[in-house]
Amino acid sequence: MNIKIKFPDGSIKDFPQNISPFDVALSISPGLARNVLAAKVNGKLVDLNSEIKENAAIELFKFDSEIGKEVYWHSTAHLMAQAVQSLFPDVKVTIGPAIESGFYYDFDKEIPFTDADLAKIEIRMKELSKQKLDYQREEISREAAIKKFADMGETYKVEILQEIPVGETISIYTQGEFTDLCRGPHLPNTGMIKAIKLLKTSGAYWRGDEKNKMLQRIYGISFPSNKELTEYLEMLEEAKKRDHRKLGKELDIYSISDEIGAGLVLWHPNGGLMRSVIEDYWKKRHFEDGYSIVNTPHIGKKELWITSGHLGFYNESMYSPILVDEQEYYLKPMNCPFHIAIYQSAKHSYRDLPIKMAEMGTVYRYEKSGALHGLMRVRGFTQDDAHIICTPEQLDDEIRGVLKFSIDILKAFGFKELDIYLATMPEKAVGEKEDWDKATLALEKALKAENIDYKVDEGGGAFYGPKIDIKIKDALNRSWQCSTIQFDFNLPERFKMEYIGSDNQPHRPFMVHRALLGSLERFFGTLIEYHAGNFPLWLCPVQAILIPISEHYEEYAKEVNSQLKKSGIRSEVDLQNEKIGYKIRGAEMRKIPFMFIVGAKEQESGTVSVRRHLAGDLGSKSIDEIIAEIKQENDEKK
Numbered sequence: 001m002n003i004k005i006k007f008p009d010g011s012i013k014d015f016p017q018n019i020s021p022f023d024v025a026l027s028i029s030p031g032l033a034r035n036v037l038a039a040k041v042n043g044k045l046v047d048l049n050s051e052i053k054e055n056a057a058i059e060l061f062k063f064d065s066e067i068g069k070e071v072y073w074h075s076t077a078h079l080m081a082q083a084v085q086s087l088f089p090d091v092k093v094t095i096g097p098a099i100e101s102g103f104y105y106d107f108d109k110e111i112p113f114t115d116a117d118l119a120k121i122e123i124r125m126k127e128l129s130k131q132k133l134d135y136q137r138e139e140i141s142r143e144a145a146i147k148k149f150a151d152m153g154e155t156y157k158v159e160i161l162q163e164i165p166v167g168e169t170i171s172i173y174t175q176g177e178f179t180d181l182c183r184g185p186h187l188p189n190t191g192m193i194k195a196i197k198l199l200k201t202s203g204a205y206w207r208g209d210e211k212n213k214m215l216q217r218i219y220g221i222s223f224p225s226n227k228e229l230t231e232y233l234e235m236l237e238e239a240k241k242r243d244h245r246k247l248g249k250e251l252d253i254y255s256i257s258d259e260i261g262a263g264l265v266l267w268h269p270n271g272g273l274m275r276s277v278i279e280d281y282w283k284k285r286h287f288e289d290g291y292s293i294v295n296t297p298h299i300g301k302k303e304l305w306i307t308s309g310h311l312g313f314y315n316e317s318m319y320s321p322i323l324v325d326e327q328e329y330y331l332k333p334m335n336c337p338f339h340i341a342i343y344q345s346a347k348h349s350y351r352d353l354p355i356k357m358a359e360m361g362t363v364y365r366y367e368k369s370g371a372l373h374g375l376m377r378v379r380g381f382t383q384d385d386a387h388i389i390c391t392p393e394q395l396d397d398e399i400r401g402v403l404k405f406s407i408d409i410l411k412a413f414g415f416k417e418l419d420i421y422l423a424t425m426p427e428k429a430v431g432e433k434e435d436w437d438k439a440t441l442a443l444e445k446a447l448k449a450e451n452i453d454y455k456v457d458e459g460g461g462a463f464y465g466p467k468i469d470i471k472i473k474d475a476l477n478r479s480w481q482c483s484t485i486q487f488d489f490n491l492p493e494r495f496k497m498e499y500i501g502s503d504n505q506p507h508r509p510f511m512v513h514r515a516l517l518g519s520l521e522r523f524f525g526t527l528i529e530y531h532a533g534n535f536p537l538w539l540c541p542v543q544a545i546l547i548p549i550s551e552h553y554e555e556y557a558k559e560v561n562s563q564l565k566k567s568g569i570r571s572e573v574d575l576q577n578e579k580i581g582y583k584i585r586g587a588e589m590r591k592i593p594f595m596f597i598v599g600a601k602e603q604e605s606g607t608v609s610v611r612r613h614l615a616g617d618l619g620s621k622s623i624d625e626i627i628a629e630i631k632q633e634n635d636e637k638k
Helices: 021-028 030-035 066-087 115-130 142-151 155-162 226-242 244-250 269-288 302-308 336-344 392-412 433-449 520-531 551-566 580-589 600-605 623-636
Strands: 002-006 012-016 038-041 044-046 056-061 102-108 136-141 169-175 178-181 195-205 214-223 254-256 265-267 299-301 322-324 327-331 355-364 380-390 417-423 455-457 467-473 479-488 510-519 544-548 571-573 594-598 607-612 616-622
Touching: 012 021, 021 030, 021 038, 021 056, 038 066, 056 066, 066 102, 066 115, 066 169, 066 178, 066 195, 066 214, 115 195, 136 142, 142 155, 142 169, 142 178, 155 178, 195 226, 214 226, 226 244, 226 520, 244 254, 244 520, 265 269, 269 355, 269 392, 269 510, 269 520, 299 302, 302 327, 302 336, 336 355, 336 380, 380 392, 380 520, 392 433, 392 467, 392 479, 392 510, 417 433, 433 467, 433 479, 479 520, 510 520, 544 551, 544 580, 551 571, 551 594, 551 600, 551 623, 580 594, 594 600, 594 623, 600 607, 600 616, 607 623, 616 623
Parallel strands: 002 056, 417 455, 544 571, 544 594
Antiparallel strands: 002 012, 038 044, 038 056, 102 214, 136 169, 169 178, 195 214, 254 265, 299 327, 322 327, 355 380, 380 510, 417 467, 467 479, 479 510, 594 607, 607 616
């Protein structure tokens, strides 16, 4: 008996009943069969050796897909756990997922793993890979699974199983002598895992709870070829050079002090100046686009956060209350309720809308100490929040406008490649489906109207509305979350927001959150790593440095510096009693865009000898000429 298999291109072919996805791939080409890693059958992710019993739609995934990588890396995590227990039989296994780049596995081991241990584990993994052990799936009852893992002494697996509802079928995977609890799917066999590198080890609390036992986590990466692994390791080395924590210190941008508190940023003069430049540009662009700039308090009464729902849904990320006049106040985790309060301070007609409010508002959110990471994860940060309150009829134009506005500003910071995602309604959501459909359509129409390529993130919207996520890609092909354009059906309802329509009746407005830069701290971290500290000229805290070749030309250097400053160029003079080569190297280390060397010839001709960071000697130019060039580049925001 034959069944019909439908392919993504819409074509349909007949196959014998119970054929496997692997054999379907083989029927297309031997090359595809060699490289396919997993399949979706009627939308369900399955192993390649599973049987297709009825008519079905099929998708096949290779390593170049997100699903392919996830299956490959998760299978490698199982291989690593097998190698660890082979070398350290007393170690208990917990969980080992695929992550964005590679995988990890947490182990209960009293003594932390050493670098020498990682080398041994890696060797053992390669030995097991060569054995081409099949990943064998078995489905058993919950009770049988609990007994099996209890007999094995795997108490963490038993704990996980005990939380699964009674009567549910459990899947386990075995390769060689190693068995793990897992939904799957996995690769056909360990032999498909070719190139492996264990990267580091760290401590991690069981289930991320500081009250639980500290486990030992091993991170790793794997690829189908050594060439891909080599390229990835080279990328990691380049990423280390770009690390914003390293460059932030070298460029004297910011610091975090234990005396002040973890996750709280101190902006140094260079960082403060850059922030000022960014905020001035941000304000200018917002005023031009019809926004009103507002400022709101850092704390709010308990009742505000009850109404907004934050104390119900977001309490774990909020700090403990502050008692003032026997009333409880909370540090704000978000700016939204304050902007709504400004809107509610007066009655509004449909003629008043849209109302667009924006704020560089500092918010405070609790992050566990283990999650803190330089500027990327902090406890106090400034968010460039904006809220657009509009009528349903204004929706399309406002969404298109804010999308174009967001992308245009990101390009001014030198970001060129953007990944755009449209996140749709999740299973659990507030608001009417009709409003969700209208909002999602508005987002989709805006993307299409601007000819923007995007991917759909099915069910990826927040519970309170669909959104557009804008991510930037850097020179290392890493993706960074930046701007979000987010509908909210929750807060307008909770705060009973209204406007009077043309029918003289009250109506609920639509509200759109928009964080363009997002967290200014995280944006800075992204900016540093994206540009490797070589910022666009308009952002540099010092744009030019005058370097006299001896003390005889210091006065001339000071005169030129004065002209630069009067022209709005951020410049300084290097008056160190050092050789010219030392001064140039110092300016290069500080990544100052322009170096103007001055000596007898320059003083006599009223010129400077120009060097450009990363470009070298550009010859002599007059003061007026170089000022005009810098001002033009500043204005063009290249």
